[in-house]
Amino acid sequence: MTEMNMAQALNDALDVALSADDRVVLLGEDIGVTGGVFRVTDGLHERYGPRVIDTPVAESGIVGAAFGMAIGGLRPVAEIQFLGFAYPAFDQIVSHVGRIRNRSNHRFTAPLVIRIPFGGGIGAAEHHSESSEAIFVHTPGIKVVAPATPADAKGLLLAAIIDSDPVVFLEPIRVYRAIKEEVPEGHYTVPIGEAKVVREGSDVTLVSYGAMLRDAGRAADALEADGVSVELIDLRTLSPMDHQTVVGSARKTGRVVAVVEGHRTASLASEIAAVVQEQALYSLLAPVERVTGWDTVVPLRRTEHHYIPNPDRIAAAARRTLAG
Amino acid sequence: MTEMNMAQALNDALDVALSADDRVVLLGEDIGVTGGVFRVTDGLHERYGPRVIDTPVAESGIVGAAFGMAIGGLRPVAEIQFLGFAYPAFDQIVSHVGRIRNRSNHRFTAPLVIRIPFGGGIGAAEHHSESSEAIFVHTPGIKVVAPATPADAKGLLLAAIIDSDPVVFLEPIRVYRAIKEEVPEGHYTVPIGEAKVVREGSDVTLVSYGAMLRDAGRAADALEADGVSVELIDLRTLSPMDHQTVVGSARKTGRVVAVVEGHRTASLASEIAAVVQEQALYSLLAPVERVTGWDTVVPLRRTEHHYIPNPDRIAAAARRTLAG
Amino acid sequence: MDMLRILDVDGSLIGESPVDLNEARRLFAAMVTARVYDRKGSALQRQGRFATYAQFEGQEAAQIGAVAALRPDDWLVGTYRDAAAMWMQGYPWDALLLGRMGDERGGAPPVGVNVLPPSITVGGHMIHAVGLAWAERMKGTDRIALTLFGDGATSEGDFHEAMNFAAVYTTPTVFLCQNNGWAISMSRAGQTASETIAQKADAYGMPGVLVDGNDLFAVLTATRKAVRRARAGEGPTLVEALTYRIGPHTTSDDAGRYRSDDDIADWRKKDPIERLRAHLRSAGAWDEAWERETEEAASAEIEAAVSRAEALEPFAAEGMFDRMYAKPTGALEAQRRLQQGDAS
Amino acid sequence: MDMLRILDVDGSLIGESPVDLNEARRLFAAMVTARVYDRKGSALQRQGRFATYAQFEGQEAAQIGAVAALRPDDWLVGTYRDAAAMWMQGYPWDALLLGRMGDERGGAPPVGVNVLPPSITVGGHMIHAVGLAWAERMKGTDRIALTLFGDGATSEGDFHEAMNFAAVYTTPTVFLCQNNGWAISMSRAGQTASETIAQKADAYGMPGVLVDGNDLFAVLTATRKAVRRARAGEGPTLVEALTYRIGPHTTSDDAGRYRSDDDIADWRKKDPIERLRAHLRSAGAWDEAWERETEEAASAEIEAAVSRAEALEPFAAEGMFDRMYAKPTGALEAQRRLQQGDAS
Ligand SMILES: Cc1ncc(C[n+]2csc(CCOP(=O)(O)OP(=O)(O)O)c2C)c(N)n1
Numbered sequence A, B: 001m002t003e004m005n006m007a008q009a010l011n012d013a014l015d016v017a018l019s020a021d022d023r024v025v026l027l028g029e030d031i032g033v034t035g036g037v038f039r040v041t042d043g044l045h046e047r048y049g050p051r052v053i054d055t056p057v058a059e060s061g062i063v064g065a066a067f068g069m070a071i072g073g074l075r076p077v078a079e080i081q082f083l084g085f086a087y088p089a090f091d092q093i094v095s096h097v098g099r100i101r102n103r104s105n106h107r108f109t110a111p112l113v114i115r116i117p118f119g120g121g122i123g124a125a126e127h128h129s130e131s132s133e134a135i136f137v138h139t140p141g142i143k144v145v146a147p148a149t150p151a152d153a154k155g156l157l158l159a160a161i162i163d164s165d166p167v168v169f170l171e172p173i174r175v176y177r178a179i180k181e182e183v184p185e186g187h188y189t190v191p192i193g194e195a196k197v198v199r200e201g202s203d204v205t206l207v208s209y210g211a212m213l214r215d216a217g218r219a220a221d222a223l224e225a226d227g228v229s230v231e232l233i234d235l236r237t238l239s240p241m242d243h244q245t246v247v248g249s250a251r252k253t254g255r256v257v258a259v260v261e262g263h264r265t266a267s268l269a270s271e272i273a274a275v276v277q278e279q280a281l282y283s284l285l286a287p288v289e290r291v292t293g294w295d296t297v298v299p300l301r302r303t304e305h306h307y308i309p310n311p312d313r314i315a316a317a318a319r320r321t322l323a324g
Numbered sequence C, D: 001m002d003m004l005r006i007l008d009v010d011g012s013l014i015g016e017s018p019v020d021l022n023e024a025r026r027l028f029a030a031m032v033t034a035r036v037y038d039r040k041g042s043a044l045q046r047q048g049r050f051a052t053y054a055q056f057e058g059q060e061a062a063q064i065g066a067v068a069a070l071r072p073d074d075w076l077v078g079t080y081r082d083a084a085a086m087w088m089q090g091y092p093w094d095a096l097l098l099g100r101m102g103d104e105r106g107g108a109p110p111v112g113v114n115v116l117p118p119s120i121t122v123g124g125h126m127i128h129a130v131g132l133a134w135a136e137r138m139k140g141t142d143r144i145a146l147t148l149f150g151d152g153a154t155s156e157g158d159f160h161e162a163m164n165f166a167a168v169y170t171t172p173t174v175f176l177c178q179n180n181g182w183a184i185s186m187s188r189a190g191q192t193a194s195e196t197i198a199q200k201a202d203a204y205g206m207p208g209v210l211v212d213g214n215d216l217f218a219v220l221t222a223t224r225k226a227v228r229r230a231r232a233g234e235g236p237t238l239v240e241a242l243t244y245r246i247g248p249h250t251t252s253d254d255a256g257r258y259r260s261d262d263d264i265a266d267w268r269k270k271d272p273i274e275r276l277r278a279h280l281r282s283a284g285a286w287d288e289a290w291e292r293e294t295e296e297a298a299s300a301e302i303e304a305a306v307s308r309a310e311a312l313e314p315f316a317a318e319g320m321f322d323r324m325y326a327k328p329t330g331a332l333e334a335q336r337r338l339q340q341g342d343a344s
């Protein structure tokens, strides 16, 4: 066990994977010599040389080449520098990465990982604050993972790398260096597809993931201080979503707040609401509340905070469910 | 009034727009000399010459150029040949088309229309049966329209062309030649953002759009035959969604079935369920049912029918709400 | 830019043949066989037994000539129009037929046949051949990857990224463009303002060559050189095979809307099969009975495959849930139950 | 490929000056002013008053020289690194500053200034300049569009599609690549295997020229020719301005990780401002006091703009709802109410 932040834990996961399996190769913009703009790949180029590849500025090329490599028997881990730069690669992801297994009835498969920093809150330039995970979750044939803590990040990334299917691995930018925790050494996995009940409670369920989980936790603290018992769920895997854990909790508490940073309409919060009312309508004591980013471009630095959900908004929504 | 199918009605709308306003230009693959693969632009190149432009095979280029033209004061109507070929243009749509107004605080705007045939059911090759409208609906700064009938198609397309904001205009392939109806002559508009109550009823509400509307109508016929009173809503505009009409009907009937052809998770059916439970939970007599395509690639011709919702599936879902 | 031609339009040898007569006969037979398939494809579509079909008539030399330069274990990554090439590299008729009938098993050639299912989207597949070639090099094999694409595909951004990656990383990839004059209704001249496709290679510091695509010997010679170069670790090559799409874009297309019959007639005179036939005949290596036998054998073989493909039970209603992941996810299992509930 | 150079590295004139001395002084003053802004940008970022800032030091001749070839009503479509060019084409300091402070009003130059807000994504904006130029031609004006981009941007598929569209439709677009040696940590050599960026033009049947990007006269001369060609309806041109990014990629970058200080020292010797200064001095058209005054005037002007920008009240919390459409949609109005409810 070592104390690590998420960037370090991810670096460690990549190190473990590269050293364990020759088929693992990393490719992306600025991931090699300079170690990635968030330093997640720091030192790996020195250690693994030609298996850590700096690429031209061409996201479709990165994903398309990684896809070919995966079919060819490698285990590529591609990095897209920010989620806002993944759209040029969207066609490769939707039309090829998520489809080759079906297209070839399992004859060809593409076990690749696409690592992408996502989310805002750091006052960055336009396009650097995206939370468009919903469009990847809507895409068949890929899995979508979004860790919220260093230890989960490492275990999920290692699970993604050995998964037989393609995984879009979303890394919450705001969390990279924000929290430290004990991270197990060596190889271990956190199962893809399983949510985690971060804290148990009986009055209201908060469902979140990625960077928003911390804010949901802060809201939970505030609510607990007022005597509200909060169950907090970290989805961890966004696709496939762990309905059982979410619905089970909804049945227990009767009140659900889904917290996502992405745009509201057709978001994961909508999906959570749809699933909960579908499977637990008669347990619901209040409508499922959606606390989300708005259906607007994420504002720039000066007013970004009006976009991103914060503990107050989350707690207010929880209180609305309790008032109902 | 003339009897027209949807392809003819759209052709008529483009003709009206081109003749009324010199700023209207059409561009896309095979839309000129050959009149489009669905013949929607038939005859327009002869009539309007250089304002109906055949392009190289480059979707990002088509949308990006149309975007520049729109900023430059034209009213471009771009065509993407099938929704499955829109993904190479996704970056242009998300990163630029939907953002320039916000980015420039209204100084620059992009009033363009992107026409895209969508949906399956014709036994086409892979990529020709997409219903990924949810990802466009999730994208801020654009409007998304999907007509279900010839007269609406014409009026909505004319409304889209004069709209000050960009519109993704989805044309249901299966409907192009399937139905004929009286279509008013000359210029008229159907307002963007308004759903239509196609038939009124009191027991259950079916919400749909595009090609699925016909199947929802058939399900309604079957249900009515059994004495169930069905309210059928055609969303017509997918973004912004007309919550009021949907929620009003939900409050009245207490039972809602959302019918979409796209993949289930994070779909418009999820959005409808989320909104309905949010605003009408206490009126609901049963969970909102989602009848959707599955979270799989649309199967090829031999088994495609197992993917696309049909009247039986829709009626079964409605019956479940009535049993509840 | 000069165009390599070895067999003149009338079939006379004006350069060095890349093969002996026996091999030339084998390749001729392959072209004849491919054309039999192509004709059947159109017929099956008319009968409603095929979905839309994209004929390759006129492009047999480009496809058979290119693949003749490969080793059986090399990768081939082509398009909807490349059935001749795919078959030549080992993709069974059954799979080709199933694909066109609309069955996902059509995308699954036997293990050992390193041919991807045809790309239906235009442009996205070339970079896959770059990744495959790169993987082979990293694994230490000397396999190469050949990718086929059309003139229209060169306009997609993905062509550019694939060419650039291949050249930057000197991957063992051969890019073969079948410039057949059209991308649906768009002429080559309207597709790009460059005089040739081949010259685009220079933008990537890559060699580019132009060959007569209806001359099997020229295509084979140029591709073989490119393949050797790739296999030797010297990097990728772009080959432009200048040819012509004799048929419409697909069985759904009405080519009369945008091109004249005269063009087609001109190009029919340059038919690749006729050309090699003339050469073989003048070398005393052709007779009509042999060609007829070849056709008949091909026809019988393909008909048998059609029967097998049509007899194959379609996937079950729930089959799609099993094809998405190594193991269906919980979400898909739930949808499977929903589907079965709806059906019951 | 030959590289056009008119002012030698030591400032001696080795070709024909495109401007008289007065105009040369004006352009020199513009470069000096731009550098003042650039230094302030870094300082403001260090003080936390700017978000990340992308310095353009060393690229002043490329930007000022290129824009000097434009008419005031021509379009300019550049990137995050092109503040000098944008200002030169009329984009006010206030807007440039607001952009970097993170305020959407930074994207709104006054009406009449035909400069788009800088592109933050790499590669997507060049096609916008094609569309703009095309629109101007369709409207019957003779405006042209200049687009600026880096060496890294040439690897994106959108570069390819933009170049191809421009050439196919002979739109009045000028493509100016500031090849500054780096794309973050990726060297020019690793970005593409072609010897020059300029030669990529040939792939589109477009003329391509290589110029010394630190030589204002060379950049101006080449761009002027390209602009004239575009305005005359003869189509687009690609100009590669060979220059160097003296600073890190942005204020967040640690360039020491991937390049040596020696390189920077070498390029500092080719500084574009020094070079034109040497030329002006030898022509008796420069004195230190004038340069100092220019700097001070620039500094005062920019400081005043900084004060105005910082004094500008940020948008209201709900401002974002008003910027998305001409009129907020019903869905956005509902969200505005939700936001206000949460806040209350
Ligand atoms: C990304 C994408 N855009 C558009 C299409 C529609 N389409 C199918 S084939 C074709 C023309 C391709 O021309 P070319 O590359 O020359 O190949 P050919 O058909 O001539 O063999 C087009 C535009 C597509 N399949 N994929």
Ligand SMILES: Cc1ncc(C[n+]2csc(CCOP(=O)(O)OP(=O)(O)O)c2C)c(N)n1
Pocket: A029, A057, A059, A081, A085, A088, D081, D120, D121, D122, D123, D149, D150, D151, D152, D153, D154, D180, D182, D183, D184, D245, D249
């Ligand atoms: C689509 C996209 N991919 C990646 C990035 C991240 N990024 C920002 S600048 C840059 C390098 C661009 O290099 P170049 O085009 O040479 O311009 P320069 O920064 O040297 O001016 C990269 C990769 C981005 N902004 N957009």
Ligand SMILES: [Mg+2]
Pocket: C150, C151, C152, C178, C179, C180, C181, C182, C183, C184
């Ligand atoms: Mg072609």
Ligand SMILES: [Mg+2]
Pocket: D150, D151, D152, D178, D179, D180, D181, D182, D183, D184
């Ligand atoms: Mg650069």
